[in-house]
Amino acid sequence: MEIQHIMQVVDASFVARQSIEKSLREIDRRALNAMVLVKRHGNTLAGYGVVAQAFRERAANLKESASHLQETIAPLIQAHMRILQHQRFVASFSAIAQAMAQYGQICASLENIRTRWRDTIAREEVEARKILLRLIATVDVLQEGIEEQEYVVTNGRIEAALAEDTGAPLMRVSRDMGEAVRTVSNAIRTYRHQLESLAYESSTDI
Amino acid sequence: MKAAPIFEAGSHRWWILYDQEERRVIDANVYVMESNGQSLILDPGGFEVFPQVFAALVEVIPPSSLKAAFVSHQDPDIASSLPLWHACNAQIQWHIPKLWEGFIRHYGALEAPLQNIPDEGGDVLIGGRRLEFIPAHYLHSSANFHVYDPEAKVLFSGDVGAALLPPGHDAWVGRRDRTGRAFDEHIAKAKYFHQRWMPSNAAKKDWINRVSQLEIEHLCPQHGAIYSGENVQRFLNWFDELTVGMGIRP
Numbered sequence: 102m103e104i105q106h107i108m109q110v111v112d113a114s115f116v117a118r119q120s121i122e123k124s125l126r127e128i129d130r131r132a133l134n135a136m137v138l139v140k141r142h143g144n145t146l147a148g149y150g151v152v153a154q155a156f157r158e159r160a161a162n163l164k165e166s167a168s169h170l171q172e173t174i175a176p177l178i179q180a181h182m183r184i185l186q187h188q189r190f191v192a193s194f195s196a197i198a199q200a201m202a203q204y205g206q207i208c209a210s211l212e213n214i215r216t217r218w219r220d221t222i223a224r225e226e227v228e229a230r231k232i233l234l235r236l237i238a239t240v241d242v243l244q245e246g247i248e249e250q251e252y253v254v255t256n257g258r259i260e261a262a263l264a265e266d267t268g269a270p271l272m273r274v275s276r277d278m279g280e281a282v283r284t285v286s287n288a289i290r291t292y293r294h295q296l297e298s299l300a301y302e303s304s305t306d307i
Numbered sequence: 308m309k310a311a312p313i314f315e316a317g318s319h320r321w322w323i324l325y326d327q328e329e330r331r332v333i334d335a336n337v338y339v340m341e342s343n344g345q346s347l348i349l350d351p352g353g354f355e356v357f358p359q360v361f362a363a364l365v366e367v368i369p370p371s372s373l374k375a376a377f378v379s380h381q382d383p384d385i386a387s388s389l390p391l392w393h394a395c396n397a398q399i400q401w402h403i404p405k406l407w408e409g410f411i412r413h414y415g416a417l418e419a420p421l422q423n424i425p426d427e428g429g430d431v432l433i434g435g436r437r438l439e440f441i442p443a444h445y446l447h448s449s450a451n452f453h454v455y456d457p458e459a460k461v462l463f464s465g466d467v468g469a470a471l472l473p474p475g476h477d478a479w480v481g482r483r484d485r486t487g488r489a490f491d492e493h494i495a496k497a498k499y500f501h502q503r504w505m506p507s508n509a510a511k512k513d514w515i516n517r518v519s520q521l522e523i524e525h526l527c528p529q530h531g532a533i534y535s536g537e538n539v540q541r542f543l544n545w546f547d548e549l550t551v552g553m554g555i556r557p
Contacts, residue, residue, distance in 0.1 A: 108370060108395055115369040175362040182358035185391055189415065 103302070107181045110299045114174045117292035118167075121243070124285035125164050128250070131278045132157035135257075138269055145267050152257040156278060159253060163246045163285075170243070173236040180229035184222055191218045230303045237300060240293050247286045254279045308356075308363040311478045313525055313533065314459040318343045319436060321461050321525075323533065324363040325478050327356050334472065335384045336529055338463055339368060340456060342434030346372040349454060349463050350379050350529050354387040354414075361395075375400045375431060377440075379465035380448030381407040383414075385529065390415040402431055402440065406450030424452055441517070443467065445510035453518075460524035466504060467514070468542055470497035470531030480532045490534075490541045497531060498549070505551035515547050 135153035139146045194215040201208060257278060261271035308328065313321040324337040337360050338349040346368050352360045364370060376399050378386045392399060393416055403411055405423035412421070428440045441453040447466050454463040470493060481489020505511060526534040526542060534542045 104394055111365055112369045112371045115365055171366070174365070178362040178365055179358040182361045182391070185394060186354065186357055189390060189394075193415070 104185060106299065106302060110295055111178055111181075113292055113295040114178070117288055118170060118174065120288040121167050121170070121285055124281055124288065125160060125167060127281045128160045128163070128278070128285065129157065131274070131281050132160050135271075135274045135278065138271070138274060142267060142269050146264055146269060146271070149257065149260040149264055149269075149271055152253060152260050156250065156253050156257065159246065159250045163243065163250065166239070166243045166246050169239050170236075173232065173239050177229065177232045177236055180225060180232055184225050184229065187218055187222050187225065191215055191222065194218070226303065230300070233296065233300055233303060237293065237296050240289060240296065244286075244289050244293065247282060247289060250282050251279075251286070254282055308359045309478075310363045310366045312367075313338075313527065314461055316459070318434070319459065320367075321456070321459055321527075322367045323478050323527065324360055324367075326474065326476055327352075328359055329356050330474060332356060333384050334474075334476075334530060336527070336531070337364075338527055339364065340433060340436075340438065340459075340461075341368050341372065342436040344372055345374045345434035347375045347377060347431070347433045347438065348373055348392075349377045350385045350465070351376050351392055352388050353384045354391065357388040357391045360388070370396060373399050375402060375433060377431075377452075377454055377463075378403040378407075378411065379443075379453065379463075379529065380404060380451045381410045382448065386411055387414050389419060393419040404448075404450035404452055407448075426450065428452065443510075443514055445505075445507040446514055447504045447506060455521055455523075457522070460522050461527060462518065462521065462523045462525070463527045463529075465529050466500075467546070468497065468526050468528035468531065468534060469500050469504075470494075470528070471500060472496060472531050477532055480534050480538050482535055485537075487537075487541060490538050493532065494542070494545055500530070501546065501549055502551055502553040506554075508551055511546065511549075511551055515543055519543060 132153055136150070136157065139150040139153055194211055198208070198211055198215065254275060257275040261275045264271055308324050309326050310322055310324050313323055318341070320341045322339045324339065327334050332353055332355050335350070335352055335356070337352050340347045340349070348364070361370070373396055376392065378401060381404070386403070389401065389411065401419055401421045402424055403421050405425055408421055408423055424440050426442065426444070428442045430437050430439050436456070436458060439455045439457070441455050443451045443453045443465060445451065451465060453465055453467070480493045484490070523539045524535060526539045
């Protein structure tokens with residue numbers, strides 16, 4: 102697999118994790134603001150209070166799912182860097198074999214050790230692919246959580262429309278919530294796309 | 308390996324990557340400085356621990372932000388990962404002691420862009436911040452440099468301040484301890500390292516005289532734990548008193 106492609110995914114992992122963490126903090130803040138607003142208006146905004154509470158609870162669930170992301174990203178990076186390390190061995194043994202061939206010499210044990218490292222790399226590539234698929238599954242869980250959150254935002258908009266005569270700026274609060282959710286949704290979708298392309302490449306390699 | 312922040316002021320940050328899992332090779336710290344989206348990695352580590360160093364690095368910076376690497380001296384625990392970093396990012400500029408260029412290329416980095424640091428030292432600009440290469444020759448290597456960040460008041464001190472600590476060790480020498488007891492406990496684990504690996508009392512004195520002129524908040528060695536606050540002066544005093552070069556007995 103191309104090291105530059107892996108590097109792109111590594112960079113994307115960093116950007117996605119940062120963006121997801123930042124957006125989730127933002128979602129949590131928006132949810133808290135909404136709850137404060139509901140409390141200020143007493144029982145008149147009880148319906149929206151239920152939505153704000155649901156939004157906050159889901160935000161906590163999303164944070165929990167996102168925390169598992171790093172647990173899988175680190176082993177994936179380590180697996181690929183180990184492959185890179187072992188490829189260096191193969192390259193080095195190949196260079197020695199080539200140099201010896203120029204003098205008409207063949208070393209059987211050198212060839213054996215090169216083959217052993219190639220087999221090791223093949224096993225490590227299979228393992229790296231398994232980790233990658235686990236990471237995609239973790240991203241899927243996060244994506245499902247976001248879809249649920251989008252549903253809560255839609256409910257919030259309906260409740261906000263119903264409570265418009267109270268004068269509370271619920272439409273704005275709902276819009277802010279929606280924006281925060283959209284940001285994290287986009288970040289996850291982009292990241293998943295990058296992981297899929299790596300998965301495709303690794304499936305053609307193995 | 309774990310990552311912990313040392314210093315942060317806006318877009319200017321320092322991290323330590325420490326407590327490696329592989330115990331068959333000497334445990335080494337790797338440091339990262341980031342400024343305005345550009346990064347420098349200091350003593351990036353050995354070939355054998357590269358995968359875990361890289362994974363820990365990605366927790367704190369995107370690897371594409373790495374513009375430069377600093378190599379304090381020629382030892383394998385410091386620079387043997389060079390060809391792997393180079394394979395990942397061929398744009399990284401490697402700042403190395405001039406004396407060691409031909410030796411460091413033996414690690415399998417014939418093509419890597421090496422920037423030689425002359426014996427008298429120099430500096431490098433990363434993300435608009437100037438870092439100084441401070442000569443520390445014979446501490447322990449014959450051509451050896453430390454890095455000083457005057458804004459963050461961080462001195463990366465290579466093998467000076469190193470201690471051989473057990474797995475799971477902390478990144479700092481008793482940061483909350485005001486009594487100096489934590490320092491005393493720690494320094495016992497640093498004593499043999501300095502006595503045996505440091506060859507020259509004259510070099511030691513010269514280094515202490517120069518480094519004492521600097522404002523240092525964090526003294527960051529390549530092995531062991533960071534000396535912060537009062538522990539910096541405690542270390543300098545302790546080192547000043549220590550006789551080194553014990554491999555040769557009069």
